[in-house]
Amino acid sequence: MDARDEETGEAMSNQQLRDEILTIFVAGHETTQIALGWTFYLLTQNPDKLKILTDEIDSKLNGETPTPESIRGLHYLKQVIDESMRCFPPAWIMGRKTIEADVINGYEIPAGTNVIMPIYVVHHDERFWENPYEFQPERFAMENVKEKHKYSYFPFGGGPRLCIGNNFAIQEMQVCLAMFLQKFRIEVDEDFVPELDPLVTLRPKNPIYAKIYKRK
Numbered sequence: 041m042d043a044r045d046e047e048t049g050e051a052m053s054n055q056q057l058r059d060e061i062l063t064i065f066v067a068g069h070e071t072t073q074i075a076l077g078w079t080f081y082l083l084t085q086n087p088d089k090l091k092i093l094t095d096e097i098d099s100k101l102n103g104e105t106p107t108p109e110s111i112r113g114l115h116y117l118k119q120v121i122d123e124s125m126r127c128f129p130p131a132w133i134m135g136r137k138t139i140e141a142d143v144i145n146g147y148e149i150p151a152g153t154n155v156i157m158p159i160y161v162v163h164h165d166e167r168f169w170e171n172p173y174e175f176q177p178e179r180f181a182m183e184n185v186k187e188k189h190k191y192s193y194f195p196f197g198g199g200p201r202l203c204i205g206n207n208f209a210i211q212e213m214q215v216c217l218a219m220f221l222q223k224f225r226i227e228v229d230e231d232f233v234p235e236l237d238p239l240v241t242l243r244p245k246n247p248i249y250a251k252i253y254k255r256k
């Protein structure tokens with residue numbers, strides 16, 4: 041509330057302040073919560089991957105609360121989060137309205153056209169991803185991402201309007217998943233196939249019920 045524009049010295053109006061806060065809540069909370077929900081679901085459906093992840097968390101954190109430093113050492117955890125947002129990108133689509141006419145890759149785009157970047161579709165395009173409907177966190181191991189096209193994966197958008205909360209969101213998810221899996225085991229019915237509800241964000245149409253057990 042004390043922030044002042046560096047050039048004009050102006051403060052935000054009450055309306056601007058309200059809009060900024062709303063953006064942070066809308067852009068920052070629902071997206072991260074959805075990504076976590078899908079990640080838990082994917083882990084329950086892939087127990088072998090869940091085991092690799094739990095073993096990593098147990099062996100590297102030794103039961104300690106994660107810190108920014110120790111979180112960085114959990115490489116498989118980061119791969120799980122990346123792969124989860126490939127399978128189910130919370131922001132599954134983004135759009136722009138053209139100001140001027142242009143030609144993109146041979147397509148003539150008139151001024152005033154809505155152009156859609158279908159993140160979900162690109163994340164499941166077989167030209168970029170083998171067996172795209174399988175959950176394989178190993179795809180995001182350092183040696184496997186080097187050759188990838190920069191925009192074969194863009195859950196946080198790109199260019200000048202890249203998500204400003206991307207690193208914060210990832211760290212929030214790393215802490216939450218590590219602390220949860222240190223203490224609990226989670227199960228979802230193996231036969232449960234969630235239906236997608238692609239509105240502004242990509243949510244499951246119906247609730248995903250899970251059983252949670254305290255780890256011994």
Ligand code: HEM
Pocket residue numbers: 063064067068069071072075129130131134135194195196197198200201202203204205206208209
């Ligand atoms: C997993 C979590 C998140 C996902 C998947 C996500 C996704 C995105 C995407 C795709 C965009 C670009 C939209 C476009 O170009 O049309 C965006 C922009 C934005 N995000 Fe996120 N986001 C996440 C978390 C957050 C968090 C935690 C915050 C704030 C604390 C945040 C704040 C914003 C803001 C303010 C913008 C607009 C930036 C601009 O237009 O300059 N997001 N986000």
